[in-house]
Amino acid sequence: MRDVCIVGGGVAGLAASIFTARAGLDTIVVDAGGRSPPSSRTQSGDGGESILARNASLENYPGFPDGVDARRYLRLTREQARTAGSEFELGRVTSTEPIDETALEAGFVLETAGGDPLEARRVIAASWPDSEYLVPLDVGRIKRGSKHFVSVDEAGRTAVDGVYAAGRLADEPHQAIVAAGHGATVGLAVVHDSDANFYHDWVTPEGYFTGRGREVPPGCEEIGEDERLERDERARARMLEAFSEPLDEEPTMHPSVEGK
Template sequence: MSDSTPRPSVVVVGGGVAGLNAALYTARAGFETTVVNAGESILRRNGHLENVPGFPAGVNSRTFLDLLEEQATEAGADLVTGEVVSLRRSEGRFVADTAGDEAYAGDYAIAATKSNPGYLDGFDLDRDQHGSKTYVRADDRGRTDVAGLYVAGRLAAEPHQAAIVAGHGAKVGLSVVEDSDVPYYHDWVAPEGYFTGRGRDVPPGVEEIDEGERAERERDAMARMREAFDERHPEEPTMHPSVADDADE
């Protein structure tokens, strides 16, 4: 995307695994991305996360979430704290209003909270009720009946598993990009010559890097991972609220 091309914007409600992965993909595609998060992800209740790809011995869920936040931020997403009490349309954009009287706007909106969609009451959306949980109906790419409004993760009735909602969040983020007018092929870092060596232009969203750049990025990645896993995470798992309440009595 050239500097003269206006960047689309997206507001993501919910900063858990699904929301952060959606934000990662929109931010990397050049969208102005704001993630509004009311509190800690439910994944921080996990004792030890043992079923996400790439961690054969498992991973501390709080470390995992910290890294997701860092990754989204470094891609360009803006993470802010606030409880979204309503999502509405104003002058052709989506506006997320918070309990603290802040407002965050975007050309697109992704609802990625767990299963509490009261802030979406201003839209005519089909919903499914399963016990105490409410889900919003959408297609398999997270598109709702409201143009430009998407749902990701648990709110879209995806299984309550980190790897699954991570993938769904990424898929929804890509849906936003692909549904926009932004030229886009894949989010991919390719070795130098992969496209240009065949006389092709590097497609939108793709980057070619030479051997020196590849080695530097790999060294940086190794150093970041060593730092992240050098010591145990200082925070303990968050206990279920009902257990915590009983302990206080």
């Protein structure tokens, strides 16, 4: 059984997966990959797309003064999630039910189209706009026009213990930076609720804590100057490689426009 199953490989789901995986929770992201019908779960998950992939350019994400290709941003975020320890599978979740109705801490079983069921102790729904798989659970779906949203508290918890919602599905604004932030908030809520030994994501200069007679807190790390320079070199080399050439393919068009 997995610790966390995240349904949806967009910005919110990816951000949540980075936090849960880095905290040591066994995390899997299931994404339909923008396909209709979705591809089999047996594939690697590299082809997953979020609605952001329809953007010609992502313009309001901090850290990119002149904007960034939204598809490249998604690829790098997915790579970061993998580096953190998340696993990916392509497919569409069709239903989610408790393993034991009388004991939600036993986890949930997620049925998938064309694949084996998945079991997870906690579920994060980040699959805008699809939430039909949550119907078997009384999570508080709210219909607004043709779309459904999921009612959550300030940390993304639904009315069902162990089930969370992140990003647009949780009625957050349709902005990438907001989705990423909310996904991180939900990921941290899952970490907190699971009692994982996770404190922060600080990597500090050597002596930052120990120089004050303190132990380095869980989730933190002190590194020396040589290690800092090595990490900086590695990070810069990866960014130079990632942005060395433009992406060949074009942005994904809205389904209503395709074929015209």
